[in-house]
Amino acid sequence: MIWLATRLAFHNRARFIVTLLGVVFSAYLTLTETALYIGMMENATSIIRHAGADLWVASKGVQNFDFAKPFPDDRAKTLQSRAEFLWAKPISLSWGFLKLRDGAQELVEIIGYDPRAPVGGPWEMASGAPADVAGGDRMIVDESAAQRLGELRLGSSWEVNDRPIKLVGLSRGARTFTTAPIVFTSYDLAQEMTPNISRRATAAYIAIKLRNPKDAERVAKALRGELKENEILTTAAFVDRTVLYWTVQTGMGAAFCLTAILGLIVGAGTIGQTIYANTMEHLGEFATLKAMGASARDLDTIILAQAGIDAGLGFGFAAPLALLSKAPLETMGVTLAIGPLLLAGLFCVTLVSALVAAYVSIRRVQKLDPATVFRSQ
Amino acid sequence: MKPLLEARALTKHYEQGTMTVAAVEGVSFTVSGGEIALIIGPSGSGKSTLLSMLGCILRPTSGAILLAGHEVSNLPDRDLPRIRRRCFGFVFQSFHLFPFLTARENVETALRLRKISADARRRRSADLLEACGLEDRMDFYPASLSGGEKQRVAIARALAGDPFILLADEPTASLDSANGELIFEMLRRFAKKDGKAVVMASHDPSARGYADRIHAIVDGRMTEIGPIN
Known part of the structure; x- marks a missing residue:
């Protein structure tokens, strides 16, 4: 059948083409909105997920990675001596201004990390190495920042917070939710570049790597008893909290969700309306x-297969379109996270909504x- | 000869508001293989309702329908499509061909419903269309066929599943007399040659010449006029 x-x-x-256009549009809308949301959440949590830490010591009430309240970094030294920790390193986070070639300034997020420890710094390098920021006024910038900052030539000199600083490496895939470029530098230099003297010798986070990562929950519970002025989060919990903050508390998640749902409704409505019109036109044939x-x-x-054909072809055109628009959008600083899981999941959602629309x-x-x-x- | 199709005291009542309307009232009737039964009667007399009930499309209010001696009117709804698929071929006044399928594909639809293999479908549809004189029209869409050709495709489709009963409702009403004669001749050929039972409702006076028995139905009640000699 x-x-x-x-x-x-x-x-x-003619009807088929109009239907297809409607479904392609709605599937594209749903796909790009969802990919955009996932991409933003990936950016918002990229450092947390890639730092290689099992536990994070943060200030009380921390809501997301980018807005951290500093606390004295001597706690890191205390924690470093614990036998169950492989390492415990402070990470600083501050905001500063990077002077561009034309004299304009760009807001940047400055991450300070220990160049001798594999934590807090860039996890994938386009050129250079994370340890290159050691020993002086040196920085690593993510290659994606070229759109905002101009040509990023290794060895070139820049000014961050009015301090001359040399570009020694380019990271890859390190982005923030705010889209402000990330400047990685040594923890010591980051402290010096912090304009407010009272905030020096403070860390935004202490990233802890456990000898046995399976102990994360147990160790977190123990640390909560010791560090009462801090919040102790596992990596997964910190990711969840950051995602929850940007999604729910800012209302951004609802906006993306609404647009994606609208896309689905438009698609399902188009399919449902077309199939119903087709069915009504061919009632005689159905009776026969x-x-x-x-x-x-x-x-x-017969009816469900028509819905499946519309949804399948519509999504079949929308998915390559979304993939094709990924690169141009990313040059504008927009991250589209389109993976096989998202494609498969949204295809199923599109198919199910089309089948439901055929119910009438x-x-x-x-x-x-x-x-x-x-x-x- | 044992009848292929038998109706016993078949009645169909419809509720219209507070009134009960009798469309068919106590009709008893048999038709055997190789026999053509003609049902005549004015419009609204109950011919189509009777054909619908005989074809297991419409459930009678009371009475029984027997196929080759087995009662089918008491079967649950879910079994009736299978009975229709296997036992009946239908020919309609308005042809009811699928406009988006070619003549061959129209015939094949009946075979697809019976899950016949692609090779067998192709052979059977070609044979039937050839037998209906449409060998050069197989790949034509209904819109490109004349009324007579459409009805011949419809007959080929009705016969595709090799049913043992053919129900034809005003099969020549939309045709000129020459095409009408051709259709009646085809129905007679299939009844006599293949031993199928044909029940035909028709206003066409020339139909009488092809019928073995004639039944008149007036206000839902039937009287037998024939047999014809």
């Missing part, structure tokens, strides 16, 4: 099929009296 559904779907080509002995399952298959047509055909074929028309 899928054969009959195919013939029925393609019979009226019923009279000829087509089972309810045969008839349902199914009910109409189920109620259709096949005896109408014996009445002259």
Whole structure:
């Protein structure tokens, strides 16, 4: 019966093309909105996920990675001596201004880390190494910042917070939710560049790597008893908290969710309306099929297969379009996180909404009296 | 000869507001293989309702329908499509061909419903269309066929599943007399040659010449006029 559904779907080509355009548009909208949201959340949590830490010591009430309240960094030294920790290193986070070639300034997020420890610094390098920031006024900038900062040539000199600083490396994939470029530098230099003297010798976080990562929950519980002025979070909990903050507390998640749902509704509505119009136009043929002995399952298959064809082809065009627009959008600083899981998941959602939209047509055909074929028309 | 199709005291009542309307009232009737039964009667007399009930499309209010001696009118709804698929071929006044399928594909639809293999479908549809004189029209869409050709495709489709009963409702009403004669001749050929039972409702006076028995139905009640000699 899928054969009959195919013939029925393609019979009226103009209607089919209009339907397809509607589904492509809505699937593209849903796909890009969801990918955009995931991309923003990936950016917001990129350092947390890639630092290699099992536990994070943060200030009380921390809500997301980018807005940290500093606390004295001597706690890191105390923690470093614990046998169950592989390492415990302070990470500083501050905001500063980087002077551009044309004299303009760009807001940057300055991450200070220990160049001797594999924590807090860039995790993937386009050129240079994370340890290159050691021993002086040196920085690593993410290659994605070139759009905002101009040409990022290794060895070039820049000014951050009015301090001359040399570019020694380019990281890859380190972005923030705010889209402000990340400047990685040594923890010591980051402290010196902090304009407020009272905030020096303070860390935004202490990243802890455990000898046995399976102990994370147990150790976190123990640390909470010791460091009462701090919040102790596992990496997963910190990611969840950051995502929750940007999604719920800023209302951004609701906005993205609404747009994605609207896309789905437009797509399902287009498919449902077209299939219903097609069904109404071919009620005589459905009645004939019923009279000829087509089972309810045969008839349902014809209608559902039409919905499946519309959804499948619509998504089939929308997905490559979204993939094609990924690179141009990313040059504008927008991250589209389109992976196989998202594609598969959204395809299923599109398909299910199309099948649900076909329900009205199914009910109409189920109620259709096949005896109408014996009445002259 | 044992009848292929038998109706016993078949009645169909419809509720219209507070009134009960009798569309068919106590009709008893049999038709055997190789026999053509013609049902005549004015418009609204109950011919189409009777055909719908005989074809297991419409459930009677009371009475029984037997196929080859087995009662089918008491079967649950879910079994009726299978009965229609296997036992009946339908020919309609308005042809009811699928406009988006070619003549061959229209015939094949009946075979697809019976899950016949692609090779067998192709052979059977070609044979039937050839037998209906449409070998050069197989790949034409209904819109490109004349009324007579459309009805011949519809007959080929009705016969595709090799049913043992053919129900034809005003099969020549939309045709000119020459095409009408051709259709009646085809129905007679299939009844006599293949031993199928044909029940035909028709206003066409020339239909009488092809019928073995004629039944008149007036206000839902039937009287037998034939047999014809």
